[in-house]
Amino acid sequence: MSELDPIEQKVIELIAQKKRIPPESISLDSTFLELGIDSLDGMDLLFNFEESFKLTIPDEMAQQMKSVRQVADALRTALANSPRSTTT
Amino acid sequence: MRRVVITGLGGVSALGIGVPALWDGLAAGRSGVRRVTVCDTSILSNPIAAEVPSFDPAAHLTPDQLLLFDRSTAFAMIAASEAWAQADLELTDEERERAGVLMGTGMGGVTRQDEAYRDLYEKKVARSHPFTIPRIMSNAAASHISMRFRLEGPTLCISTACASASHAIGEAAELIRSGRADVMVAGGADAPIATGVVKAWEGMRVLAPCGDDPAAACRPFSADRQGLVLGEGAGAVILEERERAIRRGAVIHAELAGYAATADAAHITAPGVDAPARAIRQALAQAGLAPEQVDYVNAHGTATRLNDKTETTIIKRVFGDHARKLAVSSTKSMHGHIMGASGAIELLAALMAIERGIVPPTANYRQRDPECDLDYVPNQAREMKVDVAVSNSFAFGGLNAVLAVRRA
Numbered sequence: 001m002s003e004l005d006p007i008e009q010k011v012i013e014l015i016a017q018k019k020r021i022p023p024e025s026i027s028l029d030s031t032f033l034e035l036g037i038d039s040l041d042g043m044d045l046l047f048n049f050e051e052s053f054k055l056t057i058p059d060e061m062a063q064q065m066k067s068v069r070q071v072a073d074a075l076r077t078a079l080a081n082s083p084r085s086t087t088t
Numbered sequence: 089m090r091r092v093v094i095t096g097l098g099g100v101s102a103l104g105i106g107v108p109a110l111w112d113g114l115a116a117g118r119s120g121v122r123r124v125t126v127c128d129t130s131i132l133s134n135p136i137a138a139e140v141p142s143f144d145p146a147a148h149l150t151p152d153q154l155l156l157f158d159r160s161t162a163f164a165m166i167a168a169s170e171a172w173a174q175a176d177l178e179l180t181d182e183e184r185e186r187a188g189v190l191m192g193t194g195m196g197g198v199t200r201q202d203e204a205y206r207d208l209y210e211k212k213v214a215r216s217h218p219f220t221i222p223r224i225m226s227n228a229a230a231s232h233i234s235m236r237f238r239l240e241g242p243t244l245c246i247s248t249a250c251a252s253a254s255h256a257i258g259e260a261a262e263l264i265r266s267g268r269a270d271v272m273v274a275g276g277a278d279a280p281i282a283t284g285v286v287k288a289w290e291g292m293r294v295l296a297p298c299g300d301d302p303a304a305a306c307r308p309f310s311a312d313r314q315g316l317v318l319g320e321g322a323g324a325v326i327l328e329e330r331e332r333a334i335r336r337g338a339v340i341h342a343e344l345a346g347y348a349a350t351a352d353a354a355h356i357t358a359p360g361v362d363a364p365a366r367a368i369r370q371a372l373a374q375a376g377l378a379p380e381q382v383d384y385v386n387a388h389g390t391a392t393r394l395n396d397k398t399e400t401t402i403i404k405r406v407f408g409d410h411a412r413k414l415a416v417s418s419t420k421s422m423h424g425h426i427m428g429a430s431g432a433i434e435l436l437a438a439l440m441a442i443e444r445g446i447v448p449p450t451a452n453y454r455q456r457d458p459e460c461d462l463d464y465v466p467n468q469a470r471e472m473k474v475d476v477a478v479s480n481s482f483a484f485g486g487l488n489a490v491l492a493v494r495r496a
Binding site for chain 1: 291292293297355356357358394
Protein backbone atom coordinates (compact mmCIF):
# COMPACT_ATOMS: atom_id res chain seq x y z
CA MET A 1 0.00 0.00 0.00
CA SER A 2 3.07 2.23 0.02
CA GLU A 3 2.21 3.77 -3.33
CA LEU A 4 -0.99 5.34 -2.00
CA ASP A 5 -1.02 9.04 -1.17
CA PRO A 6 -2.68 10.30 2.04
CA ILE A 7 -5.94 11.20 0.28
CA GLU A 8 -6.23 7.73 -1.23
CA GLN A 9 -5.39 6.12 2.10
CA LYS A 10 -8.08 8.14 3.87
CA VAL A 11 -10.70 7.36 1.22
CA ILE A 12 -9.97 3.65 1.51
CA GLU A 13 -10.05 3.85 5.29
CA LEU A 14 -13.47 5.56 5.26
CA ILE A 15 -14.90 3.04 2.80
CA ALA A 16 -13.48 0.14 4.83
CA GLN A 17 -15.09 1.52 8.00
CA LYS A 18 -18.40 2.05 6.27
CA LYS A 19 -18.57 -1.40 4.68
CA ARG A 20 -16.85 -3.13 7.62
CA ILE A 21 -14.27 -4.77 5.36
CA PRO A 22 -10.46 -4.84 5.62
CA PRO A 23 -8.75 -1.90 3.87
CA GLU A 24 -6.47 -4.41 2.12
CA SER A 25 -9.47 -5.70 0.19
CA ILE A 26 -9.97 -2.28 -1.42
CA SER A 27 -7.82 -1.07 -4.30
CA LEU A 28 -7.73 2.17 -6.25
CA ASP A 29 -9.58 0.44 -9.06
CA SER A 30 -12.36 -0.96 -6.87
CA THR A 31 -15.72 0.33 -8.04
CA PHE A 32 -18.67 1.19 -5.79
CA LEU A 33 -20.56 -1.61 -7.50
CA GLU A 34 -17.88 -4.18 -6.63
CA LEU A 35 -17.75 -2.93 -3.06
CA GLY A 36 -21.51 -3.23 -2.68
CA ILE A 37 -21.97 0.52 -2.18
CA ASP A 38 -25.56 1.38 -3.10
CA SER A 39 -27.07 4.85 -3.43
CA LEU A 40 -27.74 5.14 0.29
CA ASP A 41 -24.19 4.02 1.26
CA GLY A 42 -22.92 6.46 -1.33
CA MET A 43 -24.77 9.39 0.26
CA ASP A 44 -23.40 8.51 3.68
CA LEU A 45 -19.87 8.15 2.32
CA LEU A 46 -20.05 11.51 0.55
CA PHE A 47 -21.01 13.05 3.87
CA ASN A 48 -18.05 11.31 5.56
CA PHE A 49 -15.65 12.49 2.83
CA GLU A 50 -16.91 16.06 3.19
CA GLU A 51 -16.55 15.98 6.96
CA SER A 52 -13.08 14.38 6.90
CA PHE A 53 -11.62 16.65 4.25
CA LYS A 54 -13.56 19.73 5.38
CA LEU A 55 -14.90 20.55 1.94
CA THR A 56 -18.10 20.50 -0.07
CA ILE A 57 -18.52 18.09 -2.94
CA PRO A 58 -20.97 19.54 -5.50
CA ASP A 59 -23.72 17.23 -6.77
CA GLU A 60 -22.34 17.15 -10.32
CA MET A 61 -18.98 15.98 -9.00
CA ALA A 62 -20.64 13.49 -6.66
CA GLN A 63 -22.42 11.85 -9.59
CA GLN A 64 -19.05 11.11 -11.24
CA MET A 65 -17.64 9.32 -8.22
CA LYS A 66 -18.10 5.61 -8.87
CA SER A 67 -14.69 4.16 -7.96
CA VAL A 68 -12.02 4.72 -5.30
CA ARG A 69 -9.74 6.38 -7.84
CA GLN A 70 -12.52 8.71 -9.04
CA VAL A 71 -13.25 9.70 -5.45
CA ALA A 72 -9.61 10.44 -4.69
CA ASP A 73 -9.19 12.41 -7.92
CA ALA A 74 -12.34 14.42 -7.24
CA LEU A 75 -11.27 15.18 -3.68
CA ARG A 76 -7.84 16.25 -4.90
CA THR A 77 -9.48 18.65 -7.38
CA ALA A 78 -11.87 19.97 -4.77
CA LEU A 79 -9.05 20.51 -2.28
CA ALA A 80 -6.99 22.35 -4.88
CA ASN A 81 -9.95 24.60 -5.73
CA SER A 82 -10.74 25.49 -2.14
CA PRO A 83 -7.58 25.01 -0.06
CA ARG A 84 -8.96 27.02 2.84
CA SER A 85 -12.51 25.77 2.60
CA THR A 86 -13.54 24.81 6.11
CA THR A 87 -16.93 24.05 7.58
CA THR A 88 -19.62 26.37 6.28
CA MET B 89 -71.21 -3.60 -0.70
CA ARG B 90 -71.00 -0.05 0.65
CA ARG B 91 -69.55 2.45 -1.82
CA VAL B 92 -67.77 5.74 -1.14
CA VAL B 93 -68.25 9.09 -2.86
CA ILE B 94 -66.55 12.46 -2.58
CA THR B 95 -68.84 15.33 -1.58
CA GLY B 96 -66.43 18.11 -0.63
CA LEU B 97 -63.02 19.36 -1.78
CA GLY B 98 -60.47 21.66 -0.18
CA GLY B 99 -56.91 22.59 -1.03
CA VAL B 100 -54.05 24.93 -0.19
CA SER B 101 -50.88 24.93 -2.29
CA ALA B 102 -48.36 27.11 -4.06
CA LEU B 103 -51.05 27.67 -6.69
CA GLY B 104 -53.20 29.46 -4.13
CA ILE B 105 -55.77 28.99 -1.41
CA GLY B 106 -58.89 27.09 -2.38
CA VAL B 107 -59.61 24.44 -5.00
CA PRO B 108 -60.63 26.99 -7.71
CA ALA B 109 -57.16 28.60 -7.44
CA LEU B 110 -55.50 25.18 -7.59
CA TRP B 111 -57.51 24.11 -10.63
CA ASP B 112 -56.97 27.42 -12.44
CA GLY B 113 -53.21 27.19 -11.80
CA LEU B 114 -53.03 23.59 -12.98
CA ALA B 115 -55.11 24.33 -16.08
CA ALA B 116 -52.79 27.23 -16.92
CA GLY B 117 -49.71 25.04 -16.42
CA ARG B 118 -48.38 27.59 -13.96
CA SER B 119 -45.45 26.71 -11.69
CA GLY B 120 -45.63 27.88 -8.07
CA VAL B 121 -41.92 27.32 -7.43
CA ARG B 122 -39.95 30.38 -6.33
CA ARG B 123 -37.16 31.46 -4.02
CA VAL B 124 -37.80 30.59 -0.39
CA THR B 125 -39.13 33.42 1.79
CA VAL B 126 -40.60 31.64 4.81
CA CYS B 127 -37.40 30.60 6.57
CA ASP B 128 -33.79 31.65 7.04
CA THR B 129 -31.99 30.73 3.82
CA SER B 130 -28.51 31.95 4.80
CA ILE B 131 -27.15 28.43 5.23
CA LEU B 132 -29.11 26.85 2.35
CA SER B 133 -27.45 26.00 -0.96
CA ASN B 134 -30.74 25.42 -2.70
CA PRO B 135 -33.29 27.98 -1.48
CA ILE B 136 -36.25 27.23 -3.76
CA ALA B 137 -39.63 25.72 -2.97
CA ALA B 138 -43.29 25.78 -3.93
CA GLU B 139 -44.46 28.07 -1.12
CA VAL B 140 -48.06 29.06 -0.49
CA PRO B 141 -47.91 32.65 -1.80
CA SER B 142 -48.46 35.60 0.54
CA PHE B 143 -50.01 33.44 3.22
CA ASP B 144 -51.37 35.38 6.18
CA PRO B 145 -52.44 32.89 8.87
CA ALA B 146 -54.29 35.62 10.79
CA ALA B 147 -56.68 36.06 7.86
CA HIS B 148 -57.84 32.45 8.24
CA LEU B 149 -57.43 31.47 11.89
CA THR B 150 -58.64 32.60 15.30
CA PRO B 151 -56.09 34.02 17.78
CA ASP B 152 -56.30 30.77 19.79
CA GLN B 153 -55.62 28.71 16.68
CA LEU B 154 -52.71 30.97 15.70
CA LEU B 155 -51.10 30.29 19.04
CA LEU B 156 -51.60 26.53 18.86
CA PHE B 157 -51.10 25.69 15.20
CA ASP B 158 -48.04 24.83 13.17
CA ARG B 159 -48.08 26.13 9.60
CA SER B 160 -49.03 22.63 8.39
CA THR B 161 -52.00 22.48 10.78
CA ALA B 162 -53.13 25.88 9.51
CA PHE B 163 -53.08 24.58 5.93
CA ALA B 164 -54.93 21.42 7.01
CA MET B 165 -57.65 23.42 8.78
CA ILE B 166 -58.16 25.75 5.82
CA ALA B 167 -58.44 22.83 3.38
CA ALA B 168 -60.75 20.85 5.65
CA SER B 169 -62.97 23.91 6.23
CA GLU B 170 -63.33 24.49 2.50
CA ALA B 171 -64.26 20.84 1.93
CA TRP B 172 -66.62 20.78 4.92
CA ALA B 173 -68.47 23.91 3.84
CA GLN B 174 -68.89 22.54 0.35
CA ALA B 175 -70.27 19.20 1.56
CA ASP B 176 -72.94 21.14 3.49
CA LEU B 177 -73.40 18.43 6.11
CA GLU B 178 -75.66 18.68 9.09
CA LEU B 179 -75.01 15.82 11.47
CA THR B 180 -77.14 14.63 14.36
CA ASP B 181 -75.40 13.65 17.62
CA GLU B 182 -75.71 10.01 16.61
CA GLU B 183 -74.24 10.68 13.17
CA ARG B 184 -71.29 12.52 14.70
CA GLU B 185 -70.22 9.28 16.33
CA ARG B 186 -69.99 7.74 12.86
CA ALA B 187 -68.04 10.64 11.35
CA GLY B 188 -64.26 10.91 11.72
CA VAL B 189 -61.02 12.35 10.44
CA LEU B 190 -58.01 10.72 8.82
CA MET B 191 -55.16 13.07 7.98
CA GLY B 192 -51.71 12.26 6.63
CA THR B 193 -48.52 14.13 7.31
CA GLY B 194 -44.92 13.37 6.51
CA MET B 195 -43.33 15.51 9.17
CA GLY B 196 -46.07 17.03 11.35
CA GLY B 197 -45.42 20.39 12.98
CA VAL B 198 -41.91 20.71 11.75
CA THR B 199 -41.77 24.49 11.29
CA ARG B 200 -42.63 24.97 14.97
CA GLN B 201 -40.11 22.28 15.90
CA ASP B 202 -37.36 23.96 13.91
CA GLU B 203 -38.21 27.27 15.57
CA ALA B 204 -38.29 25.77 19.08
CA TYR B 205 -34.98 23.97 18.66
CA ARG B 206 -33.30 27.06 17.22
CA ASP B 207 -34.44 29.07 20.23
CA LEU B 208 -32.95 26.43 22.53
CA TYR B 209 -29.67 25.70 20.80
CA GLU B 210 -28.90 29.05 19.21
CA LYS B 211 -30.62 31.69 21.31
CA LYS B 212 -30.13 29.61 24.50
CA VAL B 213 -33.62 30.46 25.74
CA ALA B 214 -34.34 29.29 29.27
CA ARG B 215 -37.58 27.43 28.50
CA SER B 216 -39.63 26.04 25.67
CA HIS B 217 -43.12 27.37 25.06
CA PRO B 218 -45.70 25.21 26.85
CA PHE B 219 -47.53 24.57 23.56
CA THR B 220 -44.46 23.20 21.79
CA ILE B 221 -45.61 19.59 22.05
CA PRO B 222 -49.23 20.15 20.92
CA ARG B 223 -47.88 22.30 18.09
CA ILE B 224 -45.49 19.72 16.70
CA MET B 225 -47.31 16.43 17.30
CA SER B 226 -48.20 14.66 14.07
CA ASN B 227 -51.86 14.20 14.98
CA ALA B 228 -52.42 17.94 15.58
CA ALA B 229 -54.27 18.47 12.30
CA ALA B 230 -56.55 15.43 12.74
CA SER B 231 -57.36 16.45 16.31
CA HIS B 232 -58.07 20.10 15.54
CA ILE B 233 -60.30 19.18 12.58
CA SER B 234 -62.28 16.75 14.75
CA MET B 235 -62.71 19.48 17.40
CA ARG B 236 -63.64 22.18 14.88
CA PHE B 237 -66.43 20.12 13.28
CA ARG B 238 -67.21 17.98 16.34
CA LEU B 239 -66.56 14.66 14.64
CA GLU B 240 -66.48 11.91 17.24
CA GLY B 241 -65.91 8.76 15.20
CA PRO B 242 -62.59 7.14 14.22
CA THR B 243 -59.98 9.91 14.07
CA LEU B 244 -56.42 9.02 13.17
CA CYS B 245 -53.29 10.20 11.48
CA ILE B 246 -51.07 8.35 9.04
CA SER B 247 -47.44 9.09 8.41
CA THR B 248 -46.04 7.31 5.37
CA ALA B 249 -43.81 10.06 3.95
CA CYS B 250 -44.83 11.06 0.43
CA ALA B 251 -47.78 8.65 0.37
CA SER B 252 -49.36 9.83 3.66
CA ALA B 253 -52.38 11.60 2.15
CA SER B 254 -53.17 8.81 -0.31
CA HIS B 255 -53.01 6.25 2.47
CA ALA B 256 -55.15 8.52 4.67
CA ILE B 257 -57.84 8.96 1.99
CA GLY B 258 -57.74 5.28 1.06
CA GLU B 259 -57.95 4.03 4.64
CA ALA B 260 -60.73 6.53 5.41
CA ALA B 261 -62.68 5.07 2.48
CA GLU B 262 -62.07 1.59 3.93
CA LEU B 263 -63.55 2.73 7.27
CA ILE B 264 -66.70 3.72 5.39
CA ARG B 265 -66.78 0.55 3.27
CA SER B 266 -66.41 -1.64 6.32
CA GLY B 267 -69.28 0.12 8.09
CA ARG B 268 -67.26 1.71 10.88
CA ALA B 269 -68.01 5.24 9.68
CA ASP B 270 -70.40 7.00 7.29
CA VAL B 271 -68.56 10.31 6.80
CA MET B 272 -64.82 11.00 6.89
CA VAL B 273 -62.73 14.14 6.46
CA ALA B 274 -59.54 12.84 4.84
CA GLY B 275 -56.40 14.29 3.33
CA GLY B 276 -52.93 15.41 4.24
CA ALA B 277 -50.80 18.40 5.14
CA ASP B 278 -47.15 19.32 5.34
CA ALA B 279 -45.08 22.49 5.68
CA PRO B 280 -41.49 21.34 5.30
CA ILE B 281 -39.97 24.69 4.30
CA ALA B 282 -37.98 25.08 7.52
CA THR B 283 -34.24 25.65 7.46
CA GLY B 284 -33.32 22.43 9.24
CA VAL B 285 -35.61 20.35 7.05
CA VAL B 286 -34.52 21.84 3.71
CA LYS B 287 -30.89 21.42 4.81
CA ALA B 288 -31.58 17.74 5.53
CA TRP B 289 -33.10 17.34 2.04
CA GLU B 290 -30.02 18.99 0.55
CA GLY B 291 -27.99 16.31 2.32
CA MET B 292 -29.86 13.61 0.39
CA ARG B 293 -28.80 15.20 -2.90
CA VAL B 294 -32.20 14.78 -4.53
CA LEU B 295 -33.22 18.45 -4.78
CA ALA B 296 -33.24 20.26 -8.12
CA PRO B 297 -30.63 23.05 -8.15
CA CYS B 298 -32.24 26.48 -8.07
CA GLY B 299 -30.55 27.97 -11.16
CA ASP B 300 -31.72 31.28 -12.64
CA ASP B 301 -35.32 30.26 -13.17
CA PRO B 302 -36.77 28.56 -10.06
CA ALA B 303 -40.18 28.15 -11.72
CA ALA B 304 -38.60 25.78 -14.25
CA ALA B 305 -36.58 23.74 -11.75
CA CYS B 306 -38.96 20.78 -11.43
CA ARG B 307 -39.11 18.85 -14.74
CA PRO B 308 -40.73 15.46 -14.29
CA PHE B 309 -40.16 12.87 -17.04
CA SER B 310 -38.05 15.33 -19.06
CA ALA B 311 -34.60 14.05 -20.07
CA ASP B 312 -33.04 17.09 -18.37
CA ARG B 313 -34.84 16.55 -15.05
CA GLN B 314 -32.64 17.31 -12.11
CA GLY B 315 -34.45 16.38 -8.93
CA LEU B 316 -37.43 17.26 -6.81
CA VAL B 317 -38.59 20.60 -5.42
CA LEU B 318 -40.19 20.75 -1.98
CA GLY B 319 -43.66 22.22 -1.66
CA GLU B 320 -46.11 22.98 1.13
CA GLY B 321 -49.86 22.89 1.57
CA ALA B 322 -52.78 20.65 2.37
CA GLY B 323 -55.60 18.88 0.63
CA ALA B 324 -58.79 17.45 2.07
CA VAL B 325 -61.88 15.67 0.80
CA ILE B 326 -65.16 14.73 2.41
CA LEU B 327 -65.84 11.04 1.89
CA GLU B 328 -69.35 9.81 2.35
CA GLU B 329 -71.20 6.52 2.07
CA ARG B 330 -72.86 6.67 -1.35
CA GLU B 331 -76.49 5.90 -0.44
CA ARG B 332 -76.39 8.50 2.32
CA ALA B 333 -75.01 11.14 -0.03
CA ILE B 334 -77.65 10.37 -2.67
CA ARG B 335 -80.43 10.39 -0.07
CA ARG B 336 -79.55 13.88 1.15
CA GLY B 337 -79.09 15.22 -2.38
CA ALA B 338 -75.40 16.01 -1.97
CA VAL B 339 -73.30 17.24 -4.87
CA ILE B 340 -71.14 14.22 -5.72
CA HIS B 341 -67.79 15.00 -7.34
CA ALA B 342 -66.80 11.40 -8.05
CA GLU B 343 -66.72 7.92 -6.59
CA LEU B 344 -63.61 6.89 -4.71
CA ALA B 345 -63.83 3.50 -6.32
CA GLY B 346 -60.53 1.82 -5.52
CA TYR B 347 -57.57 1.94 -3.18
CA ALA B 348 -54.62 -0.28 -2.46
CA ALA B 349 -51.55 -0.17 -0.24
CA THR B 350 -48.44 -2.29 -0.80
CA ALA B 351 -44.84 -2.33 0.41
CA ASP B 352 -41.64 -2.91 -1.57
CA ALA B 353 -40.02 -4.43 1.54
CA ALA B 354 -36.68 -3.78 -0.12
CA HIS B 355 -34.93 -0.41 0.17
CA ILE B 356 -35.39 2.72 2.28
CA THR B 357 -35.10 5.16 -0.64
CA ALA B 358 -34.86 3.40 -4.04
CA PRO B 359 -38.25 2.66 -5.62
CA GLY B 360 -39.36 -0.84 -6.61
CA VAL B 361 -41.49 -1.99 -9.56
CA ASP B 362 -43.44 -5.06 -8.45
CA ALA B 363 -45.18 -3.66 -5.36
CA PRO B 364 -46.28 -0.34 -6.93
CA ALA B 365 -47.57 -2.23 -9.99
CA ARG B 366 -49.49 -4.57 -7.70
CA ALA B 367 -50.98 -1.53 -5.90
CA ILE B 368 -52.34 -0.11 -9.17
CA ARG B 369 -53.79 -3.52 -10.16
CA GLN B 370 -55.40 -4.03 -6.76
CA ALA B 371 -56.92 -0.54 -6.71
CA LEU B 372 -58.44 -1.14 -10.14
CA ALA B 373 -59.66 -4.59 -9.10
CA GLN B 374 -61.42 -3.15 -6.04
CA ALA B 375 -63.07 -0.58 -8.31
CA GLY B 376 -64.11 -3.32 -10.74
CA LEU B 377 -62.23 -1.53 -13.51
CA ALA B 378 -60.13 -2.96 -16.33
CA PRO B 379 -56.83 -1.15 -16.99
CA GLU B 380 -58.19 -0.14 -20.43
CA GLN B 381 -60.92 1.92 -18.75
CA VAL B 382 -58.41 4.33 -17.20
CA ASP B 383 -58.12 7.66 -19.02
CA TYR B 384 -55.67 9.59 -16.86
CA VAL B 385 -52.88 8.76 -14.40
CA ASN B 386 -51.67 11.46 -12.04
CA ALA B 387 -48.13 10.17 -11.57
CA HIS B 388 -46.03 10.28 -8.44
CA GLY B 389 -43.56 11.96 -10.85
CA THR B 390 -41.03 13.46 -8.45
CA ALA B 391 -38.57 14.48 -11.21
CA THR B 392 -35.73 12.45 -9.75
CA ARG B 393 -33.85 10.38 -12.33
CA LEU B 394 -34.80 7.10 -10.73
CA ASN B 395 -38.47 7.71 -9.82
CA ASP B 396 -39.65 8.84 -13.24
CA LYS B 397 -37.88 6.04 -15.10
CA THR B 398 -39.16 3.42 -12.66
CA GLU B 399 -42.71 4.80 -12.65
CA THR B 400 -42.78 4.68 -16.45
CA THR B 401 -41.82 0.99 -16.26
CA ILE B 402 -44.55 0.38 -13.66
CA ILE B 403 -47.25 2.05 -15.79
CA LYS B 404 -46.19 0.06 -18.87
CA ARG B 405 -46.23 -3.16 -16.91
CA VAL B 406 -49.75 -2.60 -15.57
CA PHE B 407 -51.38 -1.07 -18.64
CA GLY B 408 -49.58 -2.87 -21.47
CA ASP B 409 -50.49 -1.38 -24.86
CA HIS B 410 -53.00 0.93 -23.19
CA ALA B 411 -50.08 2.74 -21.47
CA ARG B 412 -49.45 4.60 -24.74
CA LYS B 413 -53.07 5.77 -24.96
CA LEU B 414 -53.20 7.07 -21.39
CA ALA B 415 -52.66 10.66 -20.42
CA VAL B 416 -50.01 10.68 -17.67
CA SER B 417 -48.88 13.84 -15.92
CA SER B 418 -46.97 14.98 -12.88
CA THR B 419 -48.49 18.06 -11.32
CA LYS B 420 -45.54 18.23 -8.89
CA SER B 421 -43.96 20.30 -11.67
CA MET B 422 -46.32 23.08 -10.51
CA HIS B 423 -47.19 22.55 -6.81
CA GLY B 424 -43.90 20.91 -5.87
CA HIS B 425 -43.53 17.82 -3.74
CA ILE B 426 -45.84 18.50 -0.80
CA MET B 427 -44.77 15.34 1.01
CA GLY B 428 -47.67 14.25 3.23
CA ALA B 429 -50.14 16.41 1.30
CA SER B 430 -49.11 15.28 -2.19
CA GLY B 431 -51.64 12.48 -2.53
CA ALA B 432 -54.51 14.79 -1.59
CA ILE B 433 -53.53 17.67 -3.88
CA GLU B 434 -52.93 15.17 -6.69
CA LEU B 435 -56.31 13.54 -6.14
CA LEU B 436 -57.81 17.04 -6.51
CA ALA B 437 -55.89 17.35 -9.80
CA ALA B 438 -57.36 14.04 -10.97
CA LEU B 439 -60.84 15.23 -9.96
CA MET B 440 -60.32 18.36 -12.05
CA ALA B 441 -59.78 16.10 -15.05
CA ILE B 442 -63.10 14.34 -14.38
CA GLU B 443 -65.09 17.43 -13.41
CA ARG B 444 -63.74 20.09 -15.75
CA GLY B 445 -62.65 17.81 -18.59
CA ILE B 446 -59.17 19.31 -18.39
CA VAL B 447 -56.13 17.10 -17.88
CA PRO B 448 -53.41 19.04 -16.06
CA PRO B 449 -50.05 19.10 -17.83
CA THR B 450 -46.53 18.17 -16.81
CA ALA B 451 -44.98 21.64 -16.74
CA ASN B 452 -41.33 22.30 -17.66
CA TYR B 453 -41.18 19.30 -19.97
CA ARG B 454 -38.37 20.04 -22.40
CA GLN B 455 -36.72 16.97 -23.76
CA ARG B 456 -37.78 13.41 -24.49
CA ASP B 457 -36.07 10.74 -22.42
CA PRO B 458 -35.86 7.33 -24.18
CA GLU B 459 -36.58 5.70 -20.81
CA CYS B 460 -39.68 7.84 -20.24
CA ASP B 461 -41.68 7.36 -23.41
CA LEU B 462 -45.33 7.87 -22.48
CA ASP B 463 -47.72 10.76 -23.16
CA TYR B 464 -46.94 13.11 -20.27
CA VAL B 465 -49.27 15.93 -21.46
CA PRO B 466 -46.26 18.24 -21.87
CA ASN B 467 -46.61 21.86 -20.79
CA GLN B 468 -50.19 22.48 -21.93
CA ALA B 469 -53.37 21.29 -20.27
CA ARG B 470 -55.52 19.11 -22.50
CA GLU B 471 -59.26 19.19 -22.97
CA MET B 472 -60.34 15.59 -22.75
CA LYS B 473 -63.23 13.63 -21.30
CA VAL B 474 -62.00 11.69 -18.29
CA ASP B 475 -64.25 9.13 -16.62
CA VAL B 476 -61.63 7.22 -14.66
CA ALA B 477 -58.42 8.51 -13.13
CA VAL B 478 -55.70 6.93 -11.02
CA SER B 479 -53.39 8.75 -8.60
CA ASN B 480 -50.05 7.16 -7.66
CA SER B 481 -48.08 7.83 -4.47
CA PHE B 482 -44.85 5.93 -3.92
CA ALA B 483 -43.09 6.89 -0.69
CA PHE B 484 -39.57 6.68 0.65
CA GLY B 485 -39.45 3.48 2.61
CA GLY B 486 -41.12 1.59 -0.22
CA LEU B 487 -44.70 2.31 0.88
CA ASN B 488 -47.11 2.60 -2.03
CA ALA B 489 -50.68 3.92 -2.18
CA VAL B 490 -52.89 4.12 -5.24
CA LEU B 491 -56.33 5.73 -5.48
CA ALA B 492 -58.80 5.16 -8.36
CA VAL B 493 -61.64 7.62 -8.93
CA ARG B 494 -64.58 7.28 -11.30
CA ARG B 495 -67.21 9.68 -12.56
CA ALA B 496 -70.25 9.24 -10.30
